[in-house]
Amino acid sequence: MQTNRPFEYLIPDSLTEVVVPGMRVEVPFGRGKRKIQGFVMQVKETSDFQGKLKPISRVIDLKPVLSNEMLQLSYCLADRTYSFQISCLQTMLPSVMRAKYKQYVIPLDKEDEEVQSLLNGKETLEITNQLDDITIRLINRLRQNNKIDIQYVVENQALQIKRQAVTTDLNVIQLHEAKSKLRANAKSQIKLLDFLAHHLEELPVELNVLQKEFGISRSAIKTAEKNELLQIIEVTKLRKPVGIDPEKTTKLKLTEEQHVAVSEISAAIQSETPQTFLVEGVTGSGKTEVYLQTIEKALQQEKTALMLVPEISLTPQMVNRVVGRFGNQVAVLHSGLSSGERYDEWTRIESHDVKVVVGARSAVFAPLDKIGLIIIDEEHEASYKQDDNPRYNARDVALWRAQMNHCPVVLGSATPSLESRARAEKGVYRLIRMKKRINNQSLPHVKIVDMRDSENSAIKGDFSPALKESLQTTLQRHEQAIVLLNRRGYSSFMMCRECGFVLKCPNCDVSLTYHKDLGKMKCHYCGHEEPVPRICPNCKSKKIGFYGTGTQNIEQQLNTLFPEARVLRMDVDTTRRKGSHAKILQKFGQHQADILLGTQMIAKGLDFPDVTLVGVINADTTLSLADFRASERTFQLLTQVSGRAGRADKTGHVVIQTFNPDHYAIKDAAKQDYETFFKQEMYIRHQANYTPYYFTTLISVANKDEGQTLKQSYWLKKQLETSLSKDAILLGPSPTMISRKQNKYYYQIIVKYKHEPQLHQKLLEILNETQADAKKGFTIAIDNEPQHID
Numbered sequence: 001m002q003t004n005r006p007f008e009y010l011i012p013d014s015l016t017e018v019v020v021p022g023m024r025v026e027v028p029f030g031r032g033k034r035k036i037q038g039f040v041m042q043v044k045e046t047s048d049f050q051g052k053l054k055p056i057s058r059v060i061d062l063k064p065v066l067s068n069e070m071l072q073l074s075y076c077l078a079d080r081t082y083s084f085q086i087s088c089l090q091t092m093l094p095s096v097m098r099a100k101y102k103q104y105v106i107p108l109d110k111e112d113e114e115v116q117s118l119l120n121g122k123e124t125l126e127i128t129n130q131l132d133d134i135t136i137r138l139i140n141r142l143r144q145n146n147k148i149d150i151q152y153v154v155e156n157q158a159l160q161i162k163r164q165a166v167t168t169d170l171n172v173i174q175l176h177e178a179k180s181k182l183r184a185n186a187k188s189q190i191k192l193l194d195f196l197a198h199h200l201e202e203l204p205v206e207l208n209v210l211q212k213e214f215g216i217s218r219s220a221i222k223t224a225e226k227n228e229l230l231q232i233i234e235v236t237k238l239r240k241p242v243g244i245d246p247e248k249t250t251k252l253k254l255t256e257e258q259h260v261a262v263s264e265i266s267a268a269i270q271s272e273t274p275q276t277f278l279v280e281g282v283t284g285s286g287k288t289e290v291y292l293q294t295i296e297k298a299l300q301q302e303k304t305a306l307m308l309v310p311e312i313s314l315t316p317q318m319v320n321r322v323v324g325r326f327g328n329q330v331a332v333l334h335s336g337l338s339s340g341e342r343y344d345e346w347t348r349i350e351s352h353d354v355k356v357v358v359g360a361r362s363a364v365f366a367p368l369d370k371i372g373l374i375i376i377d378e379e380h381e382a383s384y385k386q387d388d389n390p391r392y393n394a395r396d397v398a399l400w401r402a403q404m405n406h407c408p409v410v411l412g413s414a415t416p417s418l419e420s421r422a423r424a425e426k427g428v429y430r431l432i433r434m435k436k437r438i439n440n441q442s443l444p445h446v447k448i449v450d451m452r453d454s455e456n457s458a459i460k461g462d463f464s465p466a467l468k469e470s471l472q473t474t475l476q477r478h479e480q481a482i483v484l485l486n487r488r489g490y491s492s493f494m495m496c497r498e499c500g501f502v503l504k505c506p507n508c509d510v511s512l513t514y515h516k517d518l519g520k521m522k523c524h525y526c527g528h529e530e531p532v533p534r535i536c537p538n539c540k541s542k543k544i545g546f547y548g549t550g551t552q553n554i555e556q557q558l559n560t561l562f563p564e565a566r567v568l569r570m571d572v573d574t575t576r577r578k579g580s581h582a583k584i585l586q587k588f589g590q591h592q593a594d595i596l597l598g599t600q601m602i603a604k605g606l607d608f609p610d611v612t613l614v615g616v617i618n619a620d621t622t623l624s625l626a627d628f629r630a631s632e633r634t635f636q637l638l639t640q641v642s643g644r645a646g647r648a649d650k651t652g653h654v655v656i657q658t659f660n661p662d663h664y665a666i667k668d669a670a671k672q673d674y675e676t677f678f679k680q681e682m683y684i685r686h687q688a689n690y691t692p693y694y695f696t697t698l699i700s701v702a703n704k705d706e707g708q709t710l711k712q713s714y715w716l717k718k719q720l721e722t723s724l725s726k727d728a729i730l731l732g733p734s735p736t737m738i739s740r741k742q743n744k745y746y747y748q749i750i751v752k753y754k755h756e757p758q759l760h761q762k763l764l765e766i767l768n769e770t771q772a773d774a775k776k777g778f779t780i781a782i783d784n785e786p787q788h789i790d
Contacts (some may be wrong), residue, residue: 002084002771006041010053014133018140019043019056021071022064026057039089041071058129062103062139062150066092067367069404076400082767082782083390091390092365096343103127105139109147114138118148165204166221168230172197178229188220196230204235249324251296252289257281257434261290264432266297268408269372276399278379278424279412281434282443282672283643287412288318288607289438291375292325294410299326299355303372303407307358308394310381311601317585318377318605319358326356333359333366338578361386364394364401371405374398378604379411379420380636382787391783414643414674415636418685421678422692437647444614444645444652446670450661461557462549467615467655468561474613475565475594479650481613482606483597484641485554486621492548494521494533498541503533509740514546515573516553526742554617555597562595570598603641609648614641619658619666626737627788628690631665635677638669689729691785694752697763698786700736702779706745712778713747716766720751723762728753737790744779750789 009027011019019025021040029036035057047053066074070092078085105125107115118138119125127139127150142148170178179193195214199205210216224230254262261279268275281287295305309318323330331345331354348354350367357366361384376384376395384394395411402409411420411429424431437443449464462485463471474481493511494503502511505523512521514532522529535542551571558567570584581601588596589608596602596611616638623634638656646652658666668677686693699716703709713733724730729752736746753759763782770780 002086003768004078004085007038008047008049008053009038010055011043012055012133014137015056015059018059018062018136020064021068022066023062024060024065026060028054028057039066039071039086059136062127062136062143065097067369069369069401070365070367072404073365073397073400077390077392077397079764080396081390081392081784082763084767088390088392091362091392094339094342094346096339097346104151106149106151107147108149112142112147114142115147118142124151163235164207164232165235166196166207166210166230167204167233168196168200170196170229172200175229178227188217189223192216192220192224193229204233206235207232247324248327249321251293251325252286254289254293255286255436255438257436258286258290258293258438261432261434262293262297264430265290265294265373265408265410269294269297269301269303272406273408274402274406276402276409276411276423276429277432278416278420278429279410279432279434280416280421280424280674281412281414282437283414283640284437284439284441284443284647285414285434286438287377287434288321290434291377291410291412292322294373295322295326295356295375298372298407299329301372303370304368305356305373305375306363306366306368306371306398306401307356307375308363308377308384308398309358309360309605310378310383311360311604317607322356322358329355331357331366333357333363335360335362336578336581361394364397371401372407373410374402374407375410375412377412378640380413380415380417381604382633385787389781391781393785414672415639416674418632418678418681419692422682439649441646441649442651443672444642444654446642446654446656446672448661448666448670449655449657451657451659452661461561462554462617462657463557463561464655464657467657470613470653470655471562471565471595471615475562477612479612480588480591480593480608480610481595481615482602482611482641482644483554483558483595483615483617484600484603484637485549485551485597485617486600486637487548487550487618492550494544494546496536496539496541497543497545499536499539501536501538503537507741507743509738513550515550516556517573525738549617551597551599558595558597565595566593567595567597568593570596570602572599575601600637603637603644606644607647608644610650611644612646612650612652614645614652614654616641616654616656616658619656620660623660623663623665626790628685628688629787629789631663631684632681634663635665635669635681638666639672639674642669642672689752694729694754696785696789697751697753697759698783698789699749699751699763699766700746700779700781700783701733701748702741702744702746703777704744705777708776708778709745709747712773712780713749716770716780717749719766720749720759720762723758724751724753724756728756728759748790 019040021042023040024037025040026035027038028034037060066089074085074088077088105118105127107119109115139148143150175193175197179190182189195216207221210221211218225232265277279287279290291307298305307322319330319332331348333342333345337345346367349357357363357368359366376398379395386392398409420429423429447466449466451464455465471481492513494514495501503521504511505526505528507528508523508525510523510525512523515522519532520529521532533544536544551569555567555569558565568584568588575581575584585606587593591610619634619638622637623630642654645654656666656670660666664680665677685691701709701713701716703712710733717730717733720730730749732749733747736748739745751759767782770778773780
């Protein structure tokens, strides 16, 4: 059972000067001997509690792991996302901080007598439960006086990278004196001492760096150590995230539109105004350069900058650009990093070693201070919303942090979300439009292919004559192509042609997808997999067929149609391994492949100058979803992927295959006409009473028993009806599109409203009251402004 209310504990006299907000402590909880971890939210002199306060058992940290800003944010986050505050606090920390770890005292002032006494001749001191209160107070005082530091070390030593390194206690004059005493033919020794004299500030330096990059032999290092000219020590090497290997870049000359954007945003940075800018720029208009130059303005003001990108697949390319401009001042945070890499990056940020953070959704909690600018690239992306508790939207968190830090927020997109654009229309956001590509290159020519025509539908395979011809022409010119199909696997489902049996997942109400390379049928919802049947499980017929198309099938067709072409496939199946996103994109960027085939992860942000053709196999995949945002998602996906073509000097072409060629989302995407789409979609949203005209809250209920699920759903509906006015719209309960997932039945209730002052409190009450239902097997979730409604 969780609660959002704080509990008061007595701080023992021995810890009075130690305990501060942001620390984690161990406290007794309940009547038994149970001890739990808690976060110190506030320290005060007196308590209103009439009984006897229990004392804190011990401190887990000797310095705060969360800043005051993060503590304040946790209150707002719990309130807005209808989640428990402890979940919010845990979300803000890297996973390593939630695991078991050790803490060590690291000396900063080795000459200090108290430091020497504390360490007792050792290099470090491990902080354990056995340390007495006097020692704890001494450690805290020495840390406050910057004489020691506290270092967290994960207990799993495999997460640490140890390296031998060289350092010296000698100064420049002593090193030159030692060099003058060497024989003239002791060239390796002379070279080593020269290196030390010129790199004193950079010590310690790893042995392998000395050997490989500076050509200094190991024997020379060992001789110098023997002569007490240097020491060989062990250092912990901070991990470098995979795929970050940038070339140094410099500022580009801005176009007129870019100059306007940079000037306005820079003025807000200078004046410390928490203004939100919506930069609506066509694909290839140079939004990234605007980001880089405004980040530079923030750094010039001695502030930091935070930049969010939606996909892990985008992160390496974007990070390379940012690191190429700002070097070691940049840290990267996303879920594709190992827990060790993520912790190392978090440590660099927390210790103020970096000024710029680039990452996916969770990077919005990066422990930066003095933030001068927050950027959210591709702000329309649904991946900025977390699917489980706390169900926060990174955009909302960014806006909150901007208010706290008095800095502007830049929301960038070629296809802004309707909510953001509507706010810009009302003047809540400042709209900056960039209508031209930076090289004055025209937008790609788009051809819509109607797959209902006999010429297209009669052919074998999934490629229309128009797309096949365009691919052949592209390959003959030694240019590159991107092919999009937003469905992975080989076939969508298996069906018996004799009795019509479709093989379904035993845990979910969906058909299993055929994965040819694995030789298995897989569920994309719960992960269940089983061998491909040779006979029908229902009628024992051997007439089994595979229907629908996935990326594996398209890859095979491409290899058959164009045997000379080199094809790279990029989907969830080919990017499971760490660093695989970066490796695939690097190969394609180095022209080691001619065609990049993939799902929606290849549609956004990628910039390859030789890509002149984009082919979309089935533009209707997202259009057919039972979601009010289906048209918006389709328009955004098609516009974004079309923008990958013709980004440099070569003309771009796009071929979109569809069974709905007259749908406004597809027609407007073909023309990259956001304004026409915006007006049409806003009209439909207004008619259907959906966002941005109404606020939306979704309450979902799940249980293994469908009857119990429905019963609980109706109870929740009655609870909600008591707090809603006649102007609110209450829909459901109704089963979700896939009513059974992982052996649980899902029902949902949707509340649409404009102003319901009692609803918020009622939802908080439901959050607390339904906790006990978890023991009965219920899963009840409250999602404020959901990104998907089935």
